[in-house]
Amino acid sequence: METILHNVLFGFGVALTPVNLFYCFAGVLIGTMIGVLPGIGPPAAISLLLPGTFYMDPVPAIIMLAGIYYGAMYGGSTTSILVNIPGETASVVTTLDGYQMARQGRAGRALGISAFGSFIAGTLGIIGLMFLAPPLIRFALRFGPPEYFALMGLGIVLVIFLSQGSAVKALLMASLGLLLSTIGTDLISGAYRFTFGSFVLIDGIGLIPLTMGMFGVAEVLINIEEGVDRNIFSGPVRGLFPTKEDWKRSIGPILRGSGIGFFLGILPGGGAVLASFASYATEKRLSRHPEKFGTGMIEGVAGPEAANNAGSTGSFVPLLTLGIPSNVVIAILLGALMIHGLQPGPLLMTKRPDLFWGVITSMYLGNIMLLILNLPLIGLWVQLLKIPYTLLFPFILLFCLIGVYSLNSSTGEIILMIIFGVLGYAARKFRYEVAPLVLSLVIGPLLESAFRHSLILSGGSFSIFVQRPISAILIGTAFVLLLLPLLPRKRKAPQIDIK
Amino acid sequence: MKEQDLGMKHSELWSSLFWILLAAATIALASRFPFGDFREPGPGLFPILISLIILGLGLILFFRSLLRTKEEFNVTVRSLGAVSRVILVLLLLLGYAVFLERLGFLTVSFLLILLHLWIVYPQRWWIRLAAALGGSLGCYLIFEVWLQSQLPKGFLPF
Numbered sequence: 001m002e003t004i005l006h007n008v009l010f011g012f013g014v015a016l017t018p019v020n021l022f023y024c025f026a027g028v029l030i031g032t033m034i035g036v037l038p039g040i041g042p043p044a045a046i047s048l049l050l051p052g053t054f055y056m057d058p059v060p061a062i063i064m065l066a067g068i069y070y071g072a073m074y075g076g077s078t079t080s081i082l083v084n085i086p087g088e089t090a091s092v093v094t095t096l097d098g099y100q101m102a103r104q105g106r107a108g109r110a111l112g113i114s115a116f117g118s119f120i121a122g123t124l125g126i127i128g129l130m131f132l133a134p135p136l137i138r139f140a141l142r143f144g145p146p147e148y149f150a151l152m153g154l155g156i157v158l159v160i161f162l163s164q165g166s167a168v169k170a171l172l173m174a175s176l177g178l179l180l181s182t183i184g185t186d187l188i189s190g191a192y193r194f195t196f197g198s199f200v201l202i203d204g205i206g207l208i209p210l211t212m213g214m215f216g217v218a219e220v221l222i223n224i225e226e227g228v229d230r231n232i233f234s235g236p237v238r239g240l241f242p243t244k245e246d247w248k249r250s251i252g253p254i255l256r257g258s259g260i261g262f263f264l265g266i267l268p269g270g271g272a273v274l275a276s277f278a279s280y281a282t283e284k285r286l287s288r289h290p291e292k293f294g295t296g297m298i299e300g301v302a303g304p305e306a307a308n309n310a311g312s313t314g315s316f317v318p319l320l321t322l323g324i325p326s327n328v329v330i331a332i333l334l335g336a337l338m339i340h341g342l343q344p345g346p347l348l349m350t351k352r353p354d355l356f357w358g359v360i361t362s363m364y365l366g367n368i369m370l371l372i373l374n375l376p377l378i379g380l381w382v383q384l385l386k387i388p389y390t391l392l393f394p395f396i397l398l399f400c401l402i403g404v405y406s407l408n409s410s411t412g413e414i415i416l417m418i419i420f421g422v423l424g425y426a427a428r429k430f431r432y433e434v435a436p437l438v439l440s441l442v443i444g445p446l447l448e449s450a451f452r453h454s455l456i457l458s459g460g461s462f463s464i465f466v467q468r469p470i471s472a473i474l475i476g477t478a479f480v481l482l483l484l485p486l487l488p489r490k491r492k493a494p495q496i497d498i499k
Numbered sequence: 500m501k502e503q504d505l506g507m508k509h510s511e512l513w514s515s516l517f518w519i520l521l522a523a524a525t526i527a528l529a530s531r532f533p534f535g536d537f538r539e540p541g542p543g544l545f546p547i548l549i550s551l552i553i554l555g556l557g558l559i560l561f562f563r564s565l566l567r568t569k570e571e572f573n574v575t576v577r578s579l580g581a582v583s584r585v586i587l588v589l590l591l592l593l594g595y596a597v598f599l600e601r602l603g604f605l606t607v608s609f610l611l612i613l614l615h616l617w618i619v620y621p622q623r624w625w626i627r628l629a630a631a632l633g634g635s636l637g638c639y640l641i642f643e644v645w646l647q648s649q650l651p652k653g654f655l656p657f
Contacts, residue, residue, distance in 0.1 A: 055647065168556055168563070172518055175553045179525060179546060186542035193532060193542055194525075217592070224588060224619070225581040391622070394615035395634055397588070398608055401595050402638055406648035414596040418589065425585070430514050452540045460537035 004130055011357030015365055020060050020358065027064035028366045031071020032373065035091070036079050036381045037392070042072040042329050043438070044215035048396075050208055050336055051403040058340035059355050063362040065336055069329050070122060070312045070363065073272055074370045077114040077305050078381050081107055090272035090308035093280040097293065097300030104296050108239040113250050113298055114305040115374045116242065121258040121306035122367040125313030128262045129320075129360055133349070136321040140346040143322075145457060146464050149450035150474035152443050155324055157478040158267060159436050166431075173427070174436035180205050181444020188452060200412030207335035209404050209413045210441060213420025214427075214434050216400040220393050221425045240375045242298075250302035253283050257306030264307075265314020267326065275311030276304035313363060319344055320356060324443070328435040331442040511564035518557030525550040587619050603653015604643075608635035 014020060034045040046065050053061035076091030081098035094114065101110040143151070160170040183194045184204030195201040242250065260282060261275035283303040284293045293300050315326045323345030325331035337344045342352060349356045404417045427434055458464035466472045526547060535541025591611055598607050613631040616622040622630070642648040 051648075052641075168560055172553060172556050172560070175549055175556065176521075179549045179553065182546045182549070189533070189542045191532060191542040193546060194528060221585050221588060225585050227581070390620035391616070391626075391630065393588075393620070394612040394630070397592065397615070398611055398634060398638060401592065401599075401611075402604070402608070402642050402648070402650065405599065406642060406650065409649055409651075411596045411599055414592070414599070418592050418596070421592070422589065430510055432514075448545045451545065455537050455540050460539075462537070 004134065007353070007357050008130060008361060010353065011361030014059065014354045014358030015063070015362035019057075020063050020362060021365070023056075023060035023064040024067050024362045024366050025369055027067020028071035028074075028370050029373065030064075031068035031073075032075035032078075032370065032377070032381070033384065034068065035072035035075020035077075036384055041215060041219070042069050043211055043332055044219055044396075045072065046329060046332050046336075047208055047211035047215060048399050048403055050332070050339070051406050053336065054339065054407075058337070058342055058352075059358050061340060062333070062337065062355060062359050065333055066316070066359055066363060067366045069333070070309060070366065071370060073305075073309045073312050074115065074118050074374055075381070076308075077118070077301075078111060078374075078378060079385065081110045081114070081301070082382060083385060090276050090311070091305075092273075093276050093304045094301055096280070097295070097297045100294065100296035101298065101301065106239075106296065109242050109246055109298065110301050111378055112240040112375065113242045113246055113302045115240075115371055117250065117254040117257070117302045117306040118309040119367050119371040120254050121261060121310040122313055122370075123364065124255075124258040125262045125265070125310040126360060126364050126367070128310075129313055129317055129363075132266075132317055133321050133356075133360075136317065137346045137349055140322050143346070143470070144468075145450040145453040146468050146471040147474070149447060149454055150465060150471040150478070151322065152324060152447045152450065154474045154478040154481075155318075155326070156436065156440055156443065156447075157481050159327075159439055161481045161484070165433055169432050170436050173432050173434065174440040177437035177440025178444045178447070180210075180437075181441050182448065187445065187449060198412065200408075200410055200416065204445075205416065205441065206407060206413060207332065207339075207438075207442060208407055209416040210420050211332055211438060212400045212404055213417040213422075214424035214438065216396060217417060217421025218424025218428065218434075220396055221421060222428055223389060224393065225425075240378070246298055249298050253279070253299045253303030254306040256282060256286075257303040258310040261307035261310030262314040265311035265326070266317045272308035272311035272315070272327075275307040275314075279303040279307035316360075316363075320348060320359075321346060323348070323446075325439060328438045331439045335442055509564060511560055511567075515557050515560035515564055518553055519561065522550045522554035522557055526554070584619050588615070591615060591619070600651045601653065603655050604650035605635050605639055605655055606653055608638055 015024065030045065030049070031042065034042060045068050049065065049068065053065065073090055077094050077098065080091040080094035081102050084095050084099040098110045098114070101107065156174050160167055160174055181204070183201055184192070185195075185202055186193055192202065257275075257279040260279050261272070264275040264278055265272065267274075280293075280300060280303060283299045284290045287293065287297070287299060289297075312329075315330050318324045318326045319330045319334060323334070323343065325334045334344055342348065342355065400417060401414055404413045405411065407413055424434055427437075454464050455462075464471075465475055529543050529546040529550060532543030532546070533541035534543040534547070591614055595607050595611050598610075602610075609631045612634045613627055616627040616630055643650055
């Protein structure tokens with residue numbers, strides 16, 4: 001307890017420096033703006049800003065990028081409540097009751113409870129992260145290559161298991177990500193694989209051209225093709241502070257949402273999206289009036305909004321302790337840490353305590369900033385939503401182009417980004433999820449290295465993966481999850497009717 | 500708005516063929532790398548294993564699509580005009596890549612925004628001009644002045 005307190009104080013010492021405070025503020029502000037604007041999700045925003053952080057110290061860079069992620073969770077609720085379009089995927093369920101509340105003249109209270117709920121959940125999530133991370137790190141120090149291989153394999157399987165569409169398609173996308181990760185120089189033998197003599201491919205497929213293409217360019221293409229119909233709530237937004245009655249009805253959902261969100265956030269493949277759906281389903285089940293959900297119940301806003309914030313905080317646990325991403329945004333953050341020459345994992349806390357504790361405590365400060373920012377800035381966000389999307393598209397594309405080019409001053413990277421943009425567009429059209437691909441691309445080199453090192457250690461015997469207890473449990477779980485869809489039982493989808 | 504069918508009645512069949520071809524090509528390419536053995540795996544082992552998984556899954560998708568009794572989803576688009584806008588945007592992006600180092604970052608950025616707001620989503624001339632000027636100068640300030648990225652200057656002296 002004393003050590004944690006000491007570390008937290010040390011973390012605040014790092015996070016409270018003017019530079020880090022500035023980047024934390026910039027991150028949460030950009031994140032909220034990204035969350036407000038439908039069509040540009042946190043992965044695209046983080047990818048867009050990643051090249052800009054190359055010249056920065058890693059601590060403010062990661063503080064800012066993390067701020068974008070949890071800031072987007074706050075911002076997403078504004079669009080869900082006022083426009084009936086989720087600003088990002090984790091706010092989908094907020095549209096159900098949030099927009100109905102706005103139509104009944106209670107937009108202010110919906111926005112208010114979502115901001116307060118997010119703050120409480122974010123804060124509880126950070127406390128959970130502070131207490132859970134050190135013991136998990138001690139546990140992770142026992143891991144060798146077979147355990148890492150099994151854990152990363154389980155991570156990919158969980159992402160597939162929890163994907164919304166076809167499991168076969170998700171598995172195909174994950175495999176494609178692994179295949180793409182083999183492009184470039186083989187780290188063990190030094191051989192070039194699938195480079196076709198191209199200088200651009202020698203270092204492998206860059207995370208930035210891929211994410212900017214698959215999220216930035218593909219999202220713009222989809223929006224251009226499908227269009228974004230927006231019907232902005234035009235009434236005045238008054239009474240942002242929830243009443244005593246609102247608090248009485250919301251505090252339970254907020255606390256439950258915080259718990260559900262945090263633990264689902266830790267799970268690979270979980271994160272904020274799953275957390276918000278699980279919280280909504282839980283509140284509906286626990287309610288005395290489940291039939292009223294979808295008609296403007298404040299519990300339907302408070303719970304999911306708390307859950308998605310706690311979920312985004314929880315997803316930092318596997319990144320900071322095991323060096324394994326649990327969702328696509330965290331995968332991009334993992335890539336960002338590696339670009340800055342840092343190896344996330346159990347040694348990060350001892351090697352770079354300033355980064356580890358600085359980032360964690362900055363999240364607490366960021367949550368306070370978000371609470372202060374969100375309520376007075378709602379008018380500004382409403383105005384922002386009125387900017388025609390057609391005017392924003394060329395600017396998003398320009399940012400993608402310059403960001404990708406500035407990586408290595410190579411137009412080849414731009415071409416790669418365009419190819420991935422087309423691939424991302426086609427994937428959406430053919431109903432393939434992109435997240436498993438990105439996650440596998442990031443994990444791929446680590447997974448392959450752990451696989452080959454395990455085989456070298458065992459003298460070529462695959463039994464090493466099942467002889468060691470941790471590895472055996474993880475691989476066993478992965479197999480069960482892979483086989484579950486084959487059982488003659490219908491996979492239960494969340495009972496939430498989104499019209 | 501009613502969506503238009505692209506005529507791809509067997510979308511899963513087409514996508515399964517893509518995966519099977521991709522797997523076949525990568526197996527052929529990866530077989531050129533040393534495979535090693537399980538005691539000392541070479542650079543070819545992992546890509547071949549992954550390609551085999553893709554091949555297997557592609558075949559599952561292929562047969563599942565052939566044996567499917569209920570109607571498959573069709574790939575639809577909002578309108579053919581919308582698709583032509585997508586193609587135009589891709590051409591603009593390609594044009595940016597081709598001309599960036601020849602004309603310079605400021606010029607191609609200005610042209611990208613101008614043409615986007617002229618051809619893809621036509622706007623009034625002064626909006627086009629203001630957005631193109633503001634956007635390219637804004638990016639110049641952010642990337643060249645603030646972040647000191649080395650962007651190509653082209654024929655301009657700055």
